[in-house]
Amino acid sequence: MITLGKALNHGLRRALEDDPKVVIMGEDVGKLGGVFRITDGLQKDFGENRVIDTPLAEAGIVGTAVGLAIRGFRPVCEIQFDGFVFPAYNQIVAQVAKMHYRSKGKLRLPITIRIPYGGGIGAVEHHSESPEAYFAHTPGLKVVTCSNPVDAYTMIQQAIASDDPVIFFEPKRRYWEKGEVDLDAPLSGAFPLHSARVVRPGGDATLLAYGPMVRVALDAASAAAEDGRELEVIDVRSLSPIDYPVIFESVRRTGRAVVVHEAPGNVGLGAEIAARITEECFYSLEAPVLRVTGYDIPYPAARIEEEYLPDLDRVLDAVDRSFGW
Amino acid sequence: MDQHGAADGFVQLLNPEGDHVDSVTGPDGVTYAVDFTDDEYRGLYQDMVTVRRLDAEGVALQRQGELGLWASLLGQEAAQVGSGRALQPQDMAFPTYREHGVLYCRGIDPIMPFGLFRGVDQGGWDPNEFKFNQYTIVIGSQTLHATGYAMGVTMEGRTGSDDGEAVIAYFGDGASSQGEVNEAFVWSGVFNAPVVFFCQNNQYAISAAAERQTRVPLFRRAGGYGFPGIRVDGNDVLASYAVTRAALDHARHGQGPKLIEAYTYRMGAHTSSDDPTRYRMAGEVEAWKAKDPISRLKAFLVKQRIAGDDFFAQVEDDARKAALDLRERVLAMPDRQPVELFDHVYPTGSPELDAQRRWFTGYHASFDSTDG
Ligand SMILES: Cc1ncc(C[n+]2csc(CCOP(=O)(O)OP(=O)(O)O)c2C)c(N)n1
Ligand SMILES: [Mg+2]
Numbered sequence: 095m096i097t098l099g100k101a102l103n104h105g106l107r108r109a110l111e112d113d114p115k116v117v118i119m120g121e122d123v124g125k126l127g128g129v130f131r132i133t134d135g136l137q138k139d140f141g142e143n144r145v146i147d148t149p150l151a152e153a154g155i156v157g158t159a160v161g162l163a164i165r166g167f168r169p170v171c172e173i174q175f176d177g178f179v180f181p182a183y184n185q186i187v188a189q190v191a192k193m194h195y196r197s198k199g200k201l202r203l204p205i206t207i208r209i210p211y212g213g214g215i216g217a218v219e220h221h222s223e224s225p226e227a228y229f230a231h232t233p234g235l236k237v238v239t240c241s242n243p244v245d246a247y248t249m250i251q252q253a254i255a256s257d258d259p260v261i262f263f264e265p266k267r268r269y270w271e272k273g274e275v276d277l278d279a280p281l282s283g284a285f286p287l288h289s290a291r292v293v294r295p296g297g298d299a300t301l302l303a304y305g306p307m308v309r310v311a312l313d314a315a316s317a318a319a320e321d322g323r324e325l326e327v328i329d330v331r332s333l334s335p336i337d338y339p340v341i342f343e344s345v346r347r348t349g350r351a352v353v354v355h356e357a358p359g360n361v362g363l364g365a366e367i368a369a370r371i372t373e374e375c376f377y378s379l380e381a382p383v384l385r386v387t388g389y390d391i392p393y394p395a396a397r398i399e400e401e402y403l404p405d406l407d408r409v410l411d412a413v414d415r416s417f418g419w
Numbered sequence: 420m421d422q423h424g425a426a427d428g429f430v431q432l433l434n435p436e437g438d439h440v441d442s443v444t445g446p447d448g449v450t451y452a453v454d455f456t457d458d459e460y461r462g463l464y465q466d467m468v469t470v471r472r473l474d475a476e477g478v479a480l481q482r483q484g485e486l487g488l489w490a491s492l493l494g495q496e497a498a499q500v501g502s503g504r505a506l507q508p509q510d511m512a513f514p515t516y517r518e519h520g521v522l523y524c525r526g527i528d529p530i531m532p533f534g535l536f537r538g539v540d541q542g543g544w545d546p547n548e549f550k551f552n553q554y555t556i557v558i559g560s561q562t563l564h565a566t567g568y569a570m571g572v573t574m575e576g577r578t579g580s581d582d583g584e585a586v587i588a589y590f591g592d593g594a595s596s597q598g599e600v601n602e603a604f605v606w607s608g609v610f611n612a613p614v615v616f617f618c619q620n621n622q623y624a625i626s627a628a629a630e631r632q633t634r635v636p637l638f639r640r641a642g643g644y645g646f647p648g649i650r651v652d653g654n655d656v657l658a659s660y661a662v663t664r665a666a667l668d669h670a671r672h673g674q675g676p677k678l679i680e681a682y683t684y685r686m687g688a689h690t691s692s693d694d695p696t697r698y699r700m701a702g703e704v705e706a707w708k709a710k711d712p713i714s715r716l717k718a719f720l721v722k723q724r725i726a727g728d729d730f731f732a733q734v735e736d737d738a739r740k741a742a743l744d745l746r747e748r749v750l751a752m753p754d755r756q757p758v759e760l761f762d763h764v765y766p767t768g769s770p771e772l773d774a775q776r777r778w779f780t781g782y783h784a785s786f787d788s789t790d791g
Contacts, residue, residue, distance in 0.1 A: 127697070129625070147626070147627055149596035150558060150632060217487065218536065389775050390769075390771065395539055395540050395541055396538025397487075398757060398759070411782065
């Protein structure tokens with residue numbers, strides 16, 4: 095059994111072993127092993143040229159990664175916390191996302207940008223945000239997030255191996271969750287990076303969640319089962335592109351869908367997913383697609399954050415509302 | 420002279436042994452001196468002991484689970500008290516998240532930042548009331564805010580005399596790498612803004628040693644942006660005061676920005692979440708202990724017969740009482756009501772948010788009725 099954080103560490107190690115062009119760069123990733131220890135021991139084993147402690151400048155981290163990628167490297171950038179990605183936002187949105195398009199396909203930027211995200215760890219401001227929609231909205235970027243150690247291990251390797259720029263969101267409050275991971279499993283034949291996965295089957299309603307909220311959705315499904323309701327839980331995993339066929343197939347069977355995420359609801363992933371379900375599954379729906387999300391406020395102070403975060407009760411409340419339609 | 424700084428010379432009035440010189444001319448040609456009364460010397464000592472003791476209370480409260488986080492200023496008392504005491508009442512300060520000592524010198528209740536670190540709020544004070552901006556956690560952003568504020572001071576014609584206004588922007592060695600900080604240098608230079616950039620080079624940005632941010636001493640960067648830079652012994656409260664005072668006066672007289680690099684050392688962990696044994700040697704910390712800002716002022720006060728044992732005991736006792744009082748008040752801080760989540764998102768409100776607030780209230784009430 096290893097933690098999600100350790101699984102990422104193993105995945106990064108394997109990526110460094112498999113491809114000499116892979117370099118890890120970020121603040122405190124070397125000597126310290128990252129503030130969450132995700133890169134623990136990697137600089138010691140691969141050297142300062144492969145695991146680079148950068149100056150304190152996020153635009154620099156991503157901007158130089160672009161140059162390294164043009165030169166044929168495969169950079170893996172770490173942004174220390176969600177709230178600190180914005181100095182790099184210009185580079186990500188204006189440069190990383192568009193380079194392939196502008197070069198008529200001649201350039202590929204196989205950059206992975208790792209971002210620990212989400213709340214629930216009692217942190218001060220700027221350390222608990224869920225900015226995934228900003229990136230999913232940007233054509234040219236792929237956006238994924240893992241929810242468990244097995245996916246963490248494979249998805250980080252797949253993201254690095256991908257020729258697309260990938261924003262890789264890590265659910266920081268799940269870093270310590272443990273699971274059985276086969277570290278020798280070959281990457282080829284692994285569950286595809288951009289596929290959604292049914293993580294609990296059920297026929298009565300579909301819960302769609304990703305990252306830190308998958309655990310909440312699973313707990314809600316267990317609780318609902320005690321009341322005789324079988325909820326299907328889908329781990330969306332890839333936020334851009336979204337694996338809609340899996341979602342549509344489920345919703346056509348259940349007729350009800352609830353999307354759960356921590357980020358504010360307004361113009362969030364849930365809005366897009368709800369719109370697409372409505373467009374594609376209209377005649378199968380027994381109720382409107384509902385969303386359980388963070389409120390449309392800045393992420394609140396730690397001692398009040400539990401009131402903000404979607405929890406089991408709020409998910410079940412939405413399920414009740416769906417059935418009450 | 421300190422051997423770290425010696426290569427590039429820093430302004431020092433008080434050495435680690437407590438020997439002092441009346442004045443020193445810096446490499447910038449400016450003569451730096453202080454003319455404190457004995458009372459004022461004792462006051463600086465009291466300030467430093469008090470802010471160290473209050474800071475220790477922050478560390479302790481965090482360890483006991485009463486704070487989510489604490490960013491300790493241990494080792495940086497002279498830089499903060501020296502610069503903080505150099506501020507005039509009309510001056511405006513833009514802190515990072517570590518300037519509890521400057522906050523104290525502004526005459527602000529030391530409990531003010533504890534809401535942020537306890538997690539009951541995100542600061543919540545009025546920067547204009549205290550002439551002390553909100554703490555800024557995103558590294559470097561406040562340097563641009565300080566620059567803009569200073570541009571406003573100029574636009575309103577509030578520079579050019581002894582009672583003109585000046586602005587001070589605090590930041591760290593790590594922050595010096597941020598694009599925003601470098602933009603602040605550009606802007607303040609171009610607009611001749613009355614702002615003092617006060618960089619506490621405490622040798623680390625979490626685990627990254629200062630050499631990871633720069634190949635030249637940080638104060639020299641100023642030259643490239645067209646304004647003067649000076650390095651000061653940041654563990655010397657007298658020099659920190661003198662250099663800051665001169666830079667603020669330079670600014671308030673409309674002569675533009677200056678960069679001060681206060682050469683100091685972060686004696687503790689980066690924050691309560693950090694484990695510095697992973698990236699620095701105990702010997703290094705020991706070497707800096709010998710340059711402690713408080714012991715050197717104490718040695719000076721003793722040598723000069725400005726203060727004796729009674730005074731020192733009284734200061735310790737007062738500081739202990741202040742810390743106890745702080746602790747009690749932190750523990751008594753009221754938690755916020757859940758519905759306050761929705762307050763202060765917009766000055767003019769939003770119907771959409773009002774609807775969410777109503778839903779939230781109803782949702783909570785539904786629990787109350789089923790529980791009761
Ligand atoms: C934009 C941004 N990136 C990263 C961080 C995380 N972080 C917090 S403090 C810190 C180091 C700051 O070092 P320095 O500027 O030297 O100030 P010090 O903490 O030493 O006072 C880092 C990287 C942040 N707060 N903001
Ligand atoms: Mg520093």
